[in-house]
Amino acid sequence: MTTVKNKDIPPIQKKPNYWKIACLLIIGVLLGTGIFLTSRVLETKPFPVKETPEIVEREGTPVVNISSNKKQVNALIDFYLTDYKEKSDLDYEFVLADQAMLKGEFKLLGVPINFYLYFDPYVMEDGNVQLKAKSLSIGTLGVPISEVMKLIKRSYELPKWIEIDAKEKTVMIRLDQFRMQNGLFIKAEKINLVDDVIQASLYLPASTKK
Template sequence: MTNEPNEKNEKTEMKQPSRKKQQTSKDKTPINRWKVAFLLLIAAIIGSSAFVFMRITQVREPNFKPVPELVEADGTPVIAVQSTKKQVNALIDFYLSDFQKGSDITYKFYLENEAMLNGTFEVLGFPIQFYLYFDPYVMDNGNIQLKAKSLSIGTLSLPIKEILKFVQRDYKLPSWVEVNPDDSTILLRLDQFRMQNGLFIRAEKINLVDDDIRMNVYLPKDKEATTTNSEGETN
């Protein structure tokens, strides 16, 4: 008679550990789910950051437009033009407004005490505005080199080289504008630019601080010869 209660107690004691195991396993399940969700969130953040970095730094084959033949360097300067920054900015704004018609991505270029390129690019669907500042230099051949010196882009920290790669890849630029990200320059190839009437221009002086910009307008050799002949016939 005395042994029966002991046997029941032993059976109940044997069953108790299994209940504890079931309870602990149930308690652990929510913790594991939270861990998985947290790891997935971290993976998504890392993946998005990697995608943005690759999108910004990726170098695609630029969609170069056919470059016209070099303009004949020889000719006669027929007009010497001395302008101010305000006058040049009005001309640039008129040219770019017409040139960028129908383009999804637009930009501005204007002169202050420095030359400035203002545009935007997207990060995760949000437009980010940047200001890229240049020092302009007149080259011996009459072209203009813009040397990038500083970049303003809000709280982001990106090298000038990567912004120039973006400009080269995604912006609609005239065929006579060369972007060189490796040396942080933009070259305005005036020797590849010709007006509709055949005239071409060469830069002579650019002094933005003193507001002194000078260029010469040239008459190409073939036009010069035609003009001389017509004058000789009339005389």
């Protein structure tokens, strides 16, 4: 009787688990794509830095007290921003509801990504209006508010008297830099979006010289 030694038995080769390999490849692609997309969104690009004008101490006499509501102000905002939006490559909309909301989009690899940025408005002592960013809705992307505001600052065409501070997450509406052709100027007095009360004063300049 012949005894077969273990060393004479050829080792059994395991077949590769193709399903496992495929799953690992898919996971790797998804992770790589996610990291790439996030890096593109958060990518810092240089943009022109505008000098911030000093606050203008305006002297004048209030001649008209304006009391309005969100519907009327939204119509005014939409009308005023029409020319700026036409010059911008990206579409956006600013509306007043229970909060101030900026709805817009940016393109990532040619694909439009929608976002909703919500603000609380505050009337400053000088009659300007500050919008403080409170929350952001941008699908499943975990992008910080400050990064989206940087993107808005460098990508959107906005009036010169609107200043964005991405670090502080604020937008300042510089009414002290907004003046009508006849010299009249506006100061905000009260903004209560929940109760739908918006008040401002129209001032006649102290000097009529231009």
